[in-house]
Amino acid sequence: MITTAQIEHDRRVLRAALLDHAFRPGEGWRKNGRPFGWMIDCREVLLASAVLPALSRLMYGLIADWYPRAVVGTGLAGAPLVAAIALESARNAKPIDGLLLRDRPKAYGRRRQLEGPIPPPGSRVVIVDDVLSSGATAQWAARALAQHTLQPAGVATLMTFEGSVAKPLISDNLPRRALFTLADLGIVAADDDAATAEVLWQLGGLNHDDDVPFSRPTRCGELVVAGSNRGEVLAVDLAGALRWRVAVGDTETPAPPTHCSPLPTPHGIVIGTDEGVLHCLDPVTGRRHWSARCGDRIGSGLVGDENSHVYITATDLPRSGALVCVDATNGTLQWRRPLTGYAHARPGLAADGRTVVAADNAGMISAFAADGTPRWRRGLSAAVKADLTIDDRGTCYCVDFDGFLTALDLADGRVLWRRKLGRRLYSTPLVTMTDVIVGGDEHAFCLERRSGKVTWVAPIGRRARGAISRLADGTLAFGCRDGTVRFVSDGGLNRGMFRTGGAVTSGATSLDDRSILVSSADGHVYALRSPHPP
Numbered sequence: 001m002i003t004t005a006q007i008e009h010d011r012r013v014l015r016a017a018l019l020d021h022a023f024r025p026g027e028g029w030r031k032n033g034r035p036f037g038w039m040i041d042c043r044e045v046l047l048a049s050a051v052l053p054a055l056s057r058l059m060y061g062l063i064a065d066w067y068p069r070a071v072v073g074t075g076l077a078g079a080p081l082v083a084a085i086a087l088e089s090a091r092n093a094k095p096i097d098g099l100l101l102r103d104r105p106k107a108y109g110r111r112r113q114l115e116g117p118i119p120p121p122g123s124r125v126v127i128v129d130d131v132l133s134s135g136a137t138a139q140w141a142a143r144a145l146a147q148h149t150l151q152p153a154g155v156a157t158l159m160t161f162e163g164s165v166a167k168p169l170i171s172d173n174l175p176r177r178a179l180f181t182l183a184d185l186g187i188v189a190a191d192d193d194a195a196t197a198e199v200l201w202q203l204g205g206l207n208h209d210d211d212v213p214f215s216r217p218t219r220c221g222e223l224v225v226a227g228s229n230r231g232e233v234l235a236v237d238l239a240g241a242l243r244w245r246v247a248v249g250d251t252e253t254p255a256p257p258t259h260c261s262p263l264p265t266p267h268g269i270v271i272g273t274d275e276g277v278l279h280c281l282d283p284v285t286g287r288r289h290w291s292a293r294c295g296d297r298i299g300s301g302l303v304g305d306e307n308s309h310v311y312i313t314a315t316d317l318p319r320s321g322a323l324v325c326v327d328a329t330n331g332t333l334q335w336r337r338p339l340t341g342y343a344h345a346r347p348g349l350a351a352d353g354r355t356v357v358a359a360d361n362a363g364m365i366s367a368f369a370a371d372g373t374p375r376w377r378r379g380l381s382a383a384v385k386a387d388l389t390i391d392d393r394g395t396c397y398c399v400d401f402d403g404f405l406t407a408l409d410l411a412d413g414r415v416l417w418r419r420k421l422g423r424r425l426y427s428t429p430l431v432t433m434t435d436v437i438v439g440g441d442e443h444a445f446c447l448e449r450r451s452g453k454v455t456w457v458a459p460i461g462r463r464a465r466g467a468i469s470r471l472a473d474g475t476l477a478f479g480c481r482d483g484t485v486r487f488v489s490d491g492g493l494n495r496g497m498f499r500t501g502g503a504v505t506s507g508a509t510s511l512d513d514r515s516i517l518v519s520s521a522d523g524h525v526y527a528l529r530s531p532h533p534p
Contacts, residue, residue, distance in 0.1 A: 002057055010054035011179070017051045018042070018159070019185055020454045025440055026403040026422040035423065037441055038187070042130035042158055046080040056084035059128065059156065060092070062177050066153045069123040070097040070116070074141055077130035081158075082116075085128065099125065101141055114148050121149035126156055132178060133161040142174060159185075186457040186492045187443070195496035195531035197487065200515060201240030203525045206230065209502060213259060213344075213426075213466055215271070216301065216506040217517040217525045220264035220283060224517060226525055227262065227271055231255025233279075235269075235286060238511070240527060244286035248273050261346070261506070263302040263310065265328045270310055272298025278312060278326060290331035294324045301346030301387055304328060305353040305370065313343035313358050323347060323358040323368060335372035340364040341383075346428075348388030348396055355410055357396050359384035365398060367413060376413035380406060387428040387467070389436075391449065397436055399425035405438050405445075407452060417452035421445050428507060430468040430476070432490075439464020439478045444488055456492035460484075466507020469516045475530050477516045479504030485518055487530055496531030500524065 021044040028039030045051055059081060063071065073082040082098035089096035099116040106112060119125070127141045132155065142152045152174055160178035182188040206228040207214050215227030223235045223243060231254060235243045247255040248271075260272035268280040268289050276296045280289040295314025304310045308328040315321045321343035325334040341362030348357040355375065357367045361383040367375040382402035389397045394410040403422040408415060422440035430437045435446050435455065444458045461480030469477040474490030481503045487495035502521025509517050515529045 002061060006057070007061065010058050013054040014045070014051060014058060014158075015180065015185065016453075016455075017045045017048065018180065019457060021045050021048070022159075023185065023187060023454070023457065024420070025443060025445075026420050037423070038443070040131055040159060042077060045158075046077060046130060052080070052084055055081075055158075056088040058179055059085050059158075060088035060096075062179060063096075063126045063128070063154065063156045064089075064092075064094070066126055066175075067124065068096055068126040068153055069119040070099050070125045070150075071128050071156075072099045072101050072114075072125050072141065072145060072150075072152075073128050074101045074103075074137060075129075078128060081128045081130065101144055113144065118148070119150065123150055124153040125150045126154050127152055127174075129155070129157050131159045131161065132157040132176060135176075138174065138176070187459065189459045189494060194494055197485065197496055197498035197531045198529040199498075200511075200527040200529055202527070203234070203236055203240055203242070204523050206232075206234065206519065206525055207521065207523050209521045213299075213505040214519040214521070215258055216261040216467060216509055217519055218262045218264070218509055219511060219517070220262065220269055223283060224511070224525070224527075225262045225264075225269055225271075225283075226519060227258030227260055227273075229257035229259060229274075231257055231273075233258060233262070233269075233271055233281060233286065235283070246281065246286040246288075248279055249275065249277075259299045261301040263304055265304050265308070265310065267308065267328045270302060270304070270328060272302065272312060272314075274299065276314055278310070278331065280328065280331060292326050292331035292333060294326065294333075294336075295322055297342075300344055303347050303349040303356070305349060307353065307370075309334065309370065311347045311349065311356050311358075313339070313345060313347055313360075315342040317342075319361075321360050323356065323366065325356075325370075325372060337366075337368055337372055337374065339366060344385040345398075346387035348390040350390050350394070350410060351392050355390075357388055357390065357410070359388055359398055361385065363400060365396070365408060365413065367396075367410070378408055378413035378415070380404070386426050386465075389429040389431055391431045391436075393449070395449065397429035397431070397438075399427060399429065399438060401425070403440070405429065405436070405447070405452075407436075407449075419447060419452045419454070424463075426466070427464045427478070428467045430470060432470070437468060437476060439468060439480070444476070444478055444486075444492070446492060458488045458492040458494065460486040460488065461497075464507075465503075465505045467509055469508035469510045471510065471516070471530055472513035473530075473532070475532055477508040477518075477528075477530070479507040479518050481505065483520065483522075485516070485526075485528060487532060489532070498526070498528050500526065
C-alpha cells in the first residue's frame with residue numbers, strides 16, 4: 001500500500017524533473033516554421049532512471065481504479081509509460097499488461113498495428129501519454145482500439161494543457177486524468193484574478209516613448225533621482241514632491257537624452273548622458289560639481305567602490321566600447337580599457353572591490369582588476385545587454401540575446417553552468433541567499449545558484465526587462481515590455497500586478513520595504529505599493 005507521504009514525495013520528485021527537464025523555454029518550432037515561446041518535452045523525464053520509480057507509482061495510482069486489463073501507449077512517450085505501469089502493477093500483484101499502438105499496421109513481419117499481449121475482445125484498456133493538449137491523439141487511439149474490439153476506459157497523462165489550447169478537439173466522453181496541469185507547474189497562471197498595486201504617487205513628463213531602457217529611478221537617501229530622455233535629471237522627495245530639475249549638457253545646445261541610471265556616492269549623484277559625458281550633481285540643489293567625457297555615449301548604469309571609483313561602460317561610435325574608471329571626487333579619468341563591441345550593460349563589481357566585469361554587444365565578458373589590469377575574457381554566443389550581477393561566492397551571472405543565463409567563475413571566467421530560459425533575455429539576474437532569479441520572454445525563473453537547476457517558474461508579462469526588485473517579505477517585482485509590473489512571491493505565486501500606459505524597460509527598484517519605483521514609456525515614474533500585505 002502506497003502511503004500519502006510516499007505519494008507527496010513522488011509528486012515533488014516528478015514535478016522538479018518536469019520543471020528542470022521537460023519545460024523548454026525558448027525552444028521548439030511549429031510546423032509552419034515559426035518558433036514556439038516554450039514547449040513541453042517529457043522524454044528526458046520518462047527515460048531518466050532517477051525518476052522512473054516515482055513515475056511508475058504515480059501513473060499506476062492514477063489509473064488503478066479504472067481496473068483496466070491493459071494500458072496502451074503511442075509514440076516514443078508511450079513505451080516507457082506502458083512499461084512503468086505494467087511493472088508497478090506486478091509489484092502490487094494486480095497485473096496490467098502493456099500494449100503499443102502504431103500509427104498504421106507494420107508493412108512486414110506480422111503486419112500488426114497493436115503490439116503486445118492483446119487481451120480478449122471487449123476488454124477495458126486505458127490510453128496513456130505524456131501530454132494531453134488538443135486531445136487529437138487520444139481520439140485517434142480510441143477509434144483504433146475500438147476497431148480492435150477493445151473498450152477504452154479513459155485517458156491518463158503526466159500533464160494536461162487544460163484550457164491552454166485555442167481549439168481543443170476533445171468531443172468524446174472518455175474520462176481524462178492527469179498528474180499535473182500547466183498551472184500546477186507554474187507555467188500558466190492558475191487564474192486571472194490579480195490584485196492591483198496601489199499607486200503612492202506618480203511623476204509625469206519624464207520620457208518620450210522609447211524602446212531603449214530608460215534611466216531607472218533610484219533612491220538616493222531621502223530623494224528619488226531619475227534621468228530623462230528629454231535631457232533632464234529630476235529629484236523628488238519620498239512622497240513624490242519635486243525638489244529640483246536640471247538640464248544636462250551645454251547651455252548653447254539642446255540637452256542630450258539621459259538613459260543612464262543614477263549612482264549615489266559620498267561626493268554627489270553621478271549620472272551619464274547619451275553624449276558620453278559623466279556628471280556629478282549636488283543632491284540638495286542639483287548643481288553640477290564636475291563633468292568628465294568617457295566616450296560617445298553612456299547608456300548603462302554605473303557601479304562604485306569604497307575607494308571613490310566609479311566604473312562606466314561607454315560606447316565609442318559606431319561599434320566599439322570601453323570600460324572606464326573615474327575618480328568620483330573630481331571626475332579625473334583613472335584608466336580606460338577597450339571592449340570588443342559597444343556596451344549597454346552595467347558592469348559587475350566583486351564584493352571585495354578587486355574585480356570589475358564588463359559585457360558588450362559582441363557577447364564578450366571581460367574582467368579587469370581594480371587598477372585596470374586585464375584578467376580574463378569569455379565569449380558568449382550573443383549580445384549581452386542586461387546588467388551583470390556578481391554574488392558573494394565569486395560567481396558572475398549574465399544573460400544574453402540567445403536566451404541563456406550563464407554563471408561564470410569570477411576567478412578565471414570558466415563557465416560553471418548555462419541554462420536556456422527564452423529566445424532573448426534582457427533582465428538583470430537577482431541573487432538571493434541560495435538562488436538566482438531572472439525574467440524571461442513570458443516567465444520568471446528561480447534557479448539554484450550552485451547548479452543552475454530550475455526550482456520554480458511563474459508566468460509574468462511579456463518580455464521582462466531591467467532590474468528585479470525584492471521587497472522585505474520576499475515579494476519580487478518585474479517590469480515588462482508589455483507595460484505591466486508583475487508581483488510574484490519568493491515561491492513563484494502570483495501576488496498581483498499594475499498596468500502602466502507604456503513599456504517598462506528598465507525594471508523595478510525598491511523605494512522602501514513594501515514599495516517599488518518604475519519608469520514607463522507613458523512618460524511617468526510610478527511609486528507602487530505591493531498588493532500583497534506583509
